[in-house]
Amino acid sequence: MAGIYIHIPFCKQACHYCDFHFSTSLKYKDELLQALVKEIRLQKNYLNNETIETIYFGGGTPSLLEADEINRLLNTITELHTVSSTAEITLEANPDDLDDAKIKSLRQTDVNRFSIGIQSFFDDDLLWMNRAHRSRHAEASVKRAQDAGFENITADLIYGYPLLTDTKWKQNLDKLFELDIPHVSAYSMTVEPQTALAVLINKNKQPPMNDQQSAAQFTVLMQAMADHDFEHYEISNFCKPGHYSRHNSNYWQGVKYLGIGPSAHSYNGEARQWNVANNAKYIQGIETGKLPAETETLTQENRLNEYIMTSIRTMWGLDLNRLNSIAQASADELLIAARRYFDNGWITKKDDVLYLTHTGKLYADNIAAGLFF
Incomplete structure (x- = not known):
């Protein structure tokens, strides 16, 4: 899909x-x-x-x-x-x-x-x-x-x-x-x-x-x-x-999407691309048949960190078992980084999935950054 x-x-x-x-x-x-x-x-x-x-x-x-x-x-x-x-x-x-x-x-x-x-x-x-x-x-x-x-x-x-x-x-x-x-x-x-x-x-x-x-x-x-x-x-x-x-x-959840229009972003699972954020330049580019966009191929580290950043914000949580499938990353390494958040009550763990606690939701961005590889 x-x-x-x-x-x-x-x-x-x-x-x-x-x-x-x-x-x-x-x-x-x-x-x-x-x-x-x-x-x-x-x-x-x-x-x-x-x-x-x-x-x-x-x-x-x-x-x-x-x-x-x-x-x-x-x-x-x-x-x-x-x-x-x-x-x-x-x-x-x-x-x-x-x-x-x-x-x-x-x-x-x-x-x-x-x-x-x-x-x-x-x-x-x-x-x-x-x-x-x-x-x-x-x-x-x-x-x-x-x-x-x-x-x-x-x-x-x-x-x-x-x-x-x-x-x-x-x-x-x-x-x-x-x-x-x-x-x-x-x-x-x-x-x-x-x-x-x-x-x-x-x-x-x-x-x-x-x-x-x-x-x-x-x-x-x-x-x-x-x-x-x-x-x-x-x-x-x-x-x-x-x-x-x-x-x-x-x-x-990392599903593919296509962005149409000036400044729109797209993601195909391997790379991201984004169109120029200028109406005139966008129209001119499309009229020549050339997409006015830049592309970034995602490294394994990029994909890992994006998964961490997006999943920890949701009620479905960060599934440690997905780390290896994304980039052969070690769940043990991430758990070491997460230890301080367990200690202060910002993260909880159930069945190999990490979730933000009620208090942890106040610090979601800082927690995600602290878990990055």
Whole structure:
């Protein structure tokens, strides 16, 4: 099995914290869509005839696409690949895009899952982030989608920023539970270089993020999700049983995937490649029939460390028996590195699988780095 990711690099406006590749101008939208179709054709052999189990429209803001544009891309994929009849097909969407007309038109596509970028239900927070939507759009978009028969919905939230008190954070979570959304992705606010947020902090126009606040709100998040019977299946992801993001789970489990569009990444089990993060250069490259991408062949050490980094973050854990199959690595060597995390209660072991404890989840990135070969 395999997955396909399509990057749609357009947004109405730039969120202050975002460092993804996008443009706020739709000037070259038609040319970009033509290039996406051409790249799908250029890359038709990349996945070596694997059945496509997931397709994910990310960005940017894919909900800016019209239904016929989505169908054009999906039709090209189904023409060239075997797509499972039960494929998960996700569209990232901003709440303000999901009006009645858009949702009705999306019923005419094979999209069967929405990832809605809510981030907060408080207007002052959304203004601070420079989001395009308001709280009323968020709640209304979820209800519209559900009323139209889209039950497979995930919502994004952000925590750990100055305006977000613990009381507001709990109210954000309560609103999601009230809306009966089966999957939630929640991320700590990070300050990426060269973003508007980074500039404002550097000029002392905004306070820096507070690690203690972030850790405290992550702890509140974990408890609230457990209280409402959500599984904490990856550090930033929670779901009702059976509602995992199949596409994102593929990333964490080392499944092959093809990335289409500017800045998109691909992985075939042996190497990674990534397209240029520039719309004009991407379009020009595709028009000449040459993929504007760089490639890195993964060493055994790369593959080991990637497995460690992704698996330890999930509820399925790090299987010591897989180390030898990846690179003839010694489980004993990794267990020596892990000893300090056992001692301080951050990792536990059961049947040759390592798992993060409740406390260990607060330090997932540091633990993964400490286990690298």
